[in-house]
Amino acid sequence: MDYKDYYKVMGVERSATQDEIKRAYRKLARKYHPDVNKEAGSEAKFKELGEAYEVLKDPEKRAAYDQLGSNWRAGQDFQPPPDWGAGFERRGGMPGDEADFSDFFEALFARSAGGARRAGAGQGGPGAQGMHLRGQDHHAQILIDLEDAYRGATRTLNLRMPEVDAQGHVVTRERTLRVQIPKGVRAGQHIRLAGQGAPGLGEGGAGDLYLEIGFNPHGLxxxxxxxxxxxxxxxxxxxxxxxxxxxxxxxxxxxxxxxxxxxxxxxxxxxxxxxxxxxxxxxxxxxxxxxxxxxxxxxxxxxxxxxxxxxxxxxxxxxxxxxxx
Incomplete structure (x- = not known):
């Protein structure tokens, strides 16, 4: 199944506030509601909007979605927070409709939510497990001199990297890293810096930072x-x-x-x-x-x-x- 960009579905930026997301949903929901819009595809669009809003309206679920990004498959083993399943309203907009969400949504959220619902209300009480989600991997390029590939070197790298704050907003922070360039690296090779990617949620570990090697132009x-x-x-x-x-x-x-x-x-x-x-x-x-x-x-x-x-x-x-x- 394909990755769904809920921000694109809602027509908002990844840095949008919760109020902006709410206003965008209300505007588009009125436009595509099946009782109002009789065009082909409007019902499917309306359901897709409902699915996106279920995730982005909740800061915790939004943070989980942002952390996973297009690498969402890697995070399917997280544990749900208290009342995780109860938080989904299944807004289909029509009587008796439970708004069948996409396979992507079900794989990302409903597997854990379903477990919480089957376990009963007690799962949402004190002592329930919090969500543990590994942070997203980050990627960047580092340019080195050809001579560094022959001898190895240590380089300082300044990066501006996106992170998700406690409110679920994407922010950019500057980081300085000292990188060990091993002897024998070639252009296009990746160096993995474990734990230097996005921070995880709960007790989830941080993601990794992958640096792609490139060579500076050389005069000889x-x-x-x-x-x-x-x-x-x-x-x-x-x-x-x-x-x-x-x-x-x-x-x-x-x-x-x-x-x-x-x-x-x-x-x-x-x-x-x-x-x-x-x-x-x-x-x-x-x-x-x-x-x-x-x-x-x-x-x-x-x-x-x-x-x-x-x-x-x-x-x-x-x-x-x-x-x-």
Whole structure:
């Protein structure tokens, strides 16, 4: 069964006061009452409004609904407070109608309410169990530097997080957390901070906070999964004759042999030099041939000598051959 957004049904914000909820219900109930509105679907809409109002008019039931949110299935094992079942008026609006509420409502509330009704009035007296409901999980994103994934780090995170106060209203509070970033994390991975989500109701435990890892843009590296890519500029003679050069990596410099006749775009793999892990990623060095500037007469003369020495060289020959075929 699908999650029902009772605030959307009522046409109010999640921060609406109890008076605003009451006024919204009265307005919509008059509009969709079957005795007034004969359009198809008005009776179903009227019943849906009654269901939403049964929950949102009561601060305790509203708080339970807000805490669960779209994760309502996780909270079906809570214990009902005193007179829980008696609090539902089953307002259908028509004689003899018990307003069959949706499967979502029954799964969320009526299972516990029914138990209270079957147990008799004594269940509502002193000593009855209060409601124990686990708090809702929260989610946020944290951006780290790529180097943090290689070494691990501790970061301070400031979050503005919604919570439900004692009156059932949604409020936003600012929190500061120190987060331990483990070595080997990758983009899209989640770090779970147990008990740092929304507080629970009664003796219900707090929810968890899940932080999704993302990487800050880097001036040198690109990341794909656990693999890391870096563009390496090469002088023409290094690319043509081969060379040994130092390559910067997030974990320090590494010596790399450049094979002769290396062209721009060629990838040279440094195995296991990507983001650490049980199966570490690789670091790919992408060759980019860089031309010396022709900004002096001596430099221009050198290029003219190259032009004469390689007069038969045509870098676009393959393009013409492809066009003819």
């Amino acid at each position: 590296y690109r990341v794909e999964g656990r693999d890391v890519f870096i563009d390496l500029p090469l002088a023409p003679w290094e690319a043509a004759l081969g060379a040994e050069v130092n390559v910067p990596t997030p974990d320090g410099k590494v010596a790399l042999k450049i094979p002769p006749a290396t062209s721009s775009g060629r990838r040279l793999r440094l195995k296991g030099r990507g983001i650490p892990g049980a199966t570490p990623g690789d670091l790919y060095v992408v060759a980019q041939v860089a031309l010396p500037p022709a900004d002096t007469e001596a430099a221009r003369s050198a290029y003219r000598r190259l032009q004469e020495d390689f007069s038969s060289f045509n870098p676009r020959a393959a393009l013409y051959q492809g066009a003819q075929s």
